Amino acid sequence: MLYFLKQPEKEDIPSFKLLTMGENVKRTSRIPPIMTLGGMSKKMAAKSSFIMQRIVPHKDDIILAGAAIIKGKTNKMLGFLGKEETEGLNWLSGKGKGGIVEAIDKETKEMIIYEIKNIKSKMIPKVENGEISFDVKIESEGKLSEDWLVTSDAFDEKFIKRAEKTIEDEVMILVNKAIEKTQKEFKVDVSGFGKILSIKYPKVWEEVKDNWDETFSDVPINVDLKIYIRTFGKKGKK
Known part of the structure; x- marks a missing residue:
């Protein structure tokens, strides 16, 4: 007869752990979308640059944090x-x-x-006198999940507009950081600008596709961002 003095501790199976972490991507905007093996193979075959989730050690665990950049032309990692x-x-x-x-x-x-609640983005390519540029229109709807502004009325139109502008300014900082890092420092298109250009201007794309990442690094990107606060997590003053 066997006697167990202590129940064996359950160990996390790495594949299950990674699967659970991947599911959390659906609830955050701070981690890149899931990149499947098939999707990665397609990107590499097309020599298209892309990003994928980065896994890093954290205390006695692992977490998803940021992204790794893969350059399409070389299929090698550039950085994070x-x-x-x-x-x-x-x-x-x-x-x-x-x-x-x-x-x-x-x-x-x-x-x-x-x-x-949602984020919508539309990339609009333009070609004028042979010069390529992009307009990006971003819209988001959401709510104030917490209202700490006890001196303000969350239902007051002036407060709503001010809150929307405050969030817009904060998001623009994030967007500009992303553009600066990918376009200017790493000189890669990981957001799909080239794909949009190829659809609207196929002839222009044929001229630039072989060195698109290098061309993209000098392309102007103009961003128009709108935040719409639709509902509130907590009520304003009555």
Whole structure:
């Protein structure tokens, strides 16, 4: 007869752990969308640059944090993006799946917390006199998940507009960080600008596709961002 003095501790199976971590991507905009093995193979075959989730050790565990950049022409890793830069890319591409944005209200110096319901992004390529540029229109709807502004009325139109502008400014910081890091420092297009250009201007694309990442590094990107606060997590003053 066997006697167990202590029940064996359950160990996390690595594949299950990674699967659970991947599911959390659906609830945050600070991690890149899931990149499957098939998707990665397609990107590499097309010599298209891309990002994928980065796994890092954290205390006695592992976590998803930021992203790794893979250059399409060489299929080699260039470096990493931090959480803020990854979040900015998700706003730029419209692939964010939720989460929050925190910002400080300039009038009251109190925290505003915006809970993301959806993010929509439209990339519009332009070619004028042979020069390529992009306009990006980003819209997001959400709510104030917490209203710490006890001196403000969350139903007052002026407060709503000020809160929307505050969140817009904060998100633009994230977007600009993402553009600066990918376009200027790493000189790669990981947001799909080239694909959009190829659809609207196929002839132009044929001329630039072989050295697109290098061309992209000098292309102007103009971003128009709108935040719409639709509902509130807590009520304002009555």
